[in-house]
Amino acid sequence: MNQIEFQEKEEGLDLRKIFGQYISKWPWFVLSVLLFLIVAYTYIRYSVPMYQSETILKFDKKQTDLSSALSDLDNLGIGLGNSDELKSEAAVVISRPILTRVVRNLNLNIQYFREGEIKDAEFFGAIPITAQILSYNDEKKFVSSEYIVTEIKGSQFTLWNDKDGTVKGFFNQPVKLNFGVVVLRKHFNLLPHWKYRISFTTPLEKVKELEKKIKVDLPDQKALLMNISATGAVPEKSEAILNEVTRQYNLDGLRDKNLQAQNTQEFIDRRLEVITRDLSGVENKKEDFQNQNNIVDLQAQAQLALQNTSDNTKALLEQQTQLDLINSLETEASKNTSQLMPSNLGLNPSLEQAINQYNTLVISRNKTLKQATNENPAVIEMNKELSSLKEIVRDNINEQKATVQASISQINGRISQDNRAIGRVPQQSKVYRGIERQQALKEQLFLFLLQKREENAINLSVNVPKAKIVNPAFTKDIPVSPKKNIIFLGAILLGILFPSVIFYLIFMWDDKIYNREDIKEHSPLGVLADIPKLKNNENHLVMKNDFSELAEAFRVLVSNLKFVLPTKDTAKIVMVTSSVKGEGKTLISVNLALTLANKNGRALLIGSDIRNPQIQRYDDEQVKRKGLTEYLYDDSVEVDELVHTSDSNPYCDVIYSGSIPPNPQELLSNGRYQKLIDEMSTKYTYIIIDSAPLMLVSDTLSISNVADATLYLVRAGVTRSLMLDFVNGLVKDSKIPNVSFIVNDVSKTYGYAYNYGYGYGYSRDKQDNWFKKLLKKNKLKY
Numbered sequence: 001m002n003q004i005e006f007q008e009k010e011e012g013l014d015l016r017k018i019f020g021q022y023i024s025k026w027p028w029f030v031l032s033v034l035l036f037l038i039v040a041y042t043y044i045r046y047s048v049p050m051y052q053s054e055t056i057l058k059f060d061k062k063q064t065d066l067s068s069a070l071s072d073l074d075n076l077g078i079g080l081g082n083s084d085e086l087k088s089e090a091a092v093v094i095s096r097p098i099l100t101r102v103v104r105n106l107n108l109n110i111q112y113f114r115e116g117e118i119k120d121a122e123f124f125g126a127i128p129i130t131a132q133i134l135s136y137n138d139e140k141k142f143v144s145s146e147y148i149v150t151e152i153k154g155s156q157f158t159l160w161n162d163k164d165g166t167v168k169g170f171f172n173q174p175v176k177l178n179f180g181v182v183v184l185r186k187h188f189n190l191l192p193h194w195k196y197r198i199s200f201t202t203p204l205e206k207v208k209e210l211e212k213k214i215k216v217d218l219p220d221q222k223a224l225l226m227n228i229s230a231t232g233a234v235p236e237k238s239e240a241i242l243n244e245v246t247r248q249y250n251l252d253g254l255r256d257k258n259l260q261a262q263n264t265q266e267f268i269d270r271r272l273e274v275i276t277r278d279l280s281g282v283e284n285k286k287e288d289f290q291n292q293n294n295i296v297d298l299q300a301q302a303q304l305a306l307q308n309t310s311d312n313t314k315a316l317l318e319q320q321t322q323l324d325l326i327n328s329l330e331t332e333a334s335k336n337t338s339q340l341m342p343s344n345l346g347l348n349p350s351l352e353q354a355i356n357q358y359n360t361l362v363i364s365r366n367k368t369l370k371q372a373t374n375e376n377p378a379v380i381e382m383n384k385e386l387s388s389l390k391e392i393v394r395d396n397i398n399e400q401k402a403t404v405q406a407s408i409s410q411i412n413g414r415i416s417q418d419n420r421a422i423g424r425v426p427q428q429s430k431v432y433r434g435i436e437r438q439q440a441l442k443e444q445l446f447l448f449l450l451q452k453r454e455e456n457a458i459n460l461s462v463n464v465p466k467a468k469i470v471n472p473a474f475t476k477d478i479p480v481s482p483k484k485n486i487i488f489l490g491a492i493l494l495g496i497l498f499p500s501v502i503f504y505l506i507f508m509w510d511d512k513i514y515n516r517e518d519i520k521e522h523s524p525l526g527v528l529a530d531i532p533k534l535k536n537n538e539n540h541l542v543m544k545n546d547f548s549e550l551a552e553a554f555r556v557l558v559s560n561l562k563f564v565l566p567t568k569d570t571a572k573i574v575m576v577t578s579s580v581k582g583e584g585k586t587l588i589s590v591n592l593a594l595t596l597a598n599k600n601g602r603a604l605l606i607g608s609d610i611r612n613p614q615i616q617r618y619d620d621e622q623v624k625r626k627g628l629t630e631y632l633y634d635d636s637v638e639v640d641e642l643v644h645t646s647d648s649n650p651y652c653d654v655i656y657s658g659s660i661p662p663n664p665q666e667l668l669s670n671g672r673y674q675k676l677i678d679e680m681s682t683k684y685t686y687i688i689i690d691s692a693p694l695m696l697v698s699d700t701l702s703i704s705n706v707a708d709a710t711l712y713l714v715r716a717g718v719t720r721s722l723m724l725d726f727v728n729g730l731v732k733d734s735k736i737p738n739v740s741f742i743v744n745d746v747s748k749t750y751g752y753a754y755n756y757g758y759g760y761g762y763s764r765d766k767q768d769n770w771f772k773k774l775l776k777k778n779k780l781k782y
Contacts, residue, residue, distance in 0.1 A: 025499065028499045029495070032495040035495065036495035037492065043487065046119055047481075049479035049481070050231050050233055050479055050482075051480065052480045053235055053474065054227055054242070054471075054473070055246055055472060056226070056471040057225070057228065057467040057469060059224040059466075086224055086226065093228060096211075101248045103207055106240060108210075109201045109206045110198065110200055112124075112129065112130075113196070115195040127187065128186065129196060131184050131185075131200070132185075133181075134180070134183060136202075139180075142202055145163070145177065147177070148161065148195065148196070149196040150195075156168065163178050164178045213230050214228065214241070215229050240473075242473035246473075252466075253467070254466070256367065261456050264343065264344075265457070268453045271328060275449060279446055282435065282442055285435055312411050316412065317437070317440060319408045320408060321441065322400075326400055329341070333390065333393050341355050345452065348396065351393070354392050354393045358393055361386055361389060512716075512721070513721060513743070514717055514746075516743055518721070519724065525728075525739055526741065529742055530553065530742075531550070531742060531743065531744045531746060532550060532553055533745045540587060541590065541648055542648075544648075554595040557742065571680065571684045571685055572685070573677065573707050573708045574592070575608075575691055576588055576691065576711045577693065577694055577710060579723040580723070581612065582715070583713050583719060584744040585609075587618075589689075593605035593688040594649045596652075597649050600685075602652070602686075604683075605688045605690065606628065606655045606676075606689050607627065607657035607658075608673075608690055608699075610629050610668070615654060615656055616657075627659070628642070632670060632673060639680070665698060673703055689703070694726070701736070707738070709738040710737055710739045712727055712739050712742070713741075713742050716745045718745070
């Protein structure tokens, strides 16, 4: 007997084996993929598709090269200066004041649905029934409520929900519900088999929903473009919302633009009233003076004297105009209110710049107050800055006023000198000229204010939108959800992954032996044959002239066994054993004996498992015979009384196990068994010993020394790998001789190695291949 050296085998990843394990389960993978695809299809079929609608706005940069006549149009607020302002406008687009107006204008807080068996369809546009909320019981506490239209008879309808139960009412008449009073209107007849549902929500809740629904992106800040998008199940509704948002945004911009112009308009109108009264008084005074002094053409009389003073007088008029405007502006600046101040009055550029900065900050603070209170830190900071700017405006006014007053004093001095030069002009001429000077001053100021009023009216009349709508709201054809391709791909992946995980866990915890490759991983001992898995209705015995897979497997076993058995003149003794009960040990022993027995040499099968006799169930003979047990404990029993010929093969003899003794270990080790083997060895070519399982009892170890070879049976799907470690230990300790494995009950699923159907071409009932069968079945000529 050759000594086998046991070495630890380096474990490696056998991808072919792993892949084969999963491939063998392909029906489960196909079933799982089909199941997940069905679920995915059902989900897509009955889910509500969501479409993305969007609109694109474009902003213009502020113009800096406007004509002087329309220079005030630069104050319209049209366009943006940089991308930072564009980001702030993105927040304004979805601000609550704008969204609130959108909700109220489109009546979005009331939704209408047609209920289906699985999913509901929302109405928008052509709605058979519309509702209007007239009043709330408590708008702060109310969130939402739904009613189902259960019945319509003429002008009468019936609503139902869980809280109110059934509520009846008439179209176009108020009806009281659990949250308030509403009125329903019918626009066209409803289909009788449809069920309608109306959902009421507070505008605030719908505004919150729109804040999450509407997205604002800035794809190209340098180009000043803004993309506004919304996702919804009804594309017409999403488009209407986006169009209304852009409309309200432009209206909000126009309101902000006109606010400053309106304040300037009011200031000019007030000043015109004052100047008109002053001008009327001067003209009346001039008329009275002319009547009293009979003056017809004072200009011709004083032409020479006035020629020298004309230039100074013109300069004085300009300075006095400036002084009057400054005085008026000083009055406005002295007020403690944070109102807009008149601008573009032709004053000093530094003063105009300070006023424009102050007005811009007032508008920004007023916008902030729409969404904040006076206690807001930003508002407080703006108020401080307004106070500082207003102080700067007052300082500039005082500085310019002092400058103008100094200039007037100088001009008056020069005029006094000229007046002394014309002392010969009558006193009436002096008075008359003074009156005319006052008249000219008032007229010039009146015309100036009229001009500014017309320019300001142009600002109010030009309704340029804040943003240009590049693309009105449109909806993409492909829904954003559910995404069919991704869902189907995910279903396929999950269909593969789910059984993979299940089988991975099964394979990870499965330590059973399935084929000879599993044996090679745990033991260096050889494998002589793979015995195929048999069905219950198949013959379990090898018969004469048998060409079944079972018979061919045992022929392979016999062929390989010859290389294991020693050459000797007496019988070659083969012991068949296993680890535990139920691994098919007796089936292998019986069929091995039937295969070895022929006319060239007889075979003897000895049932040596006297604890659990099984051989007799493979024999049709019902006569009770003495067996091995009777021979071992009774010296008077002869061998001829034990042996009988098998019904299946005349060249095969059998010795049954006999009765079950109370002391099998003692009987097998009393020396009688060895005497039996010695006596039978001269009469037979092969002796097959069907022994007891090694892991359960030690009976087999008592008789193992008589065997020339040991066939250790491993049953696929039953024997555990730790049992191979037990066998390796027995071989290492030389407790059983010349051990080789046989893998029983091997399924083709786990790689039944020899495909015994290959050799059946010479069988009596030669089978056509599958292609010929297919052709014959379909009556095709092959």
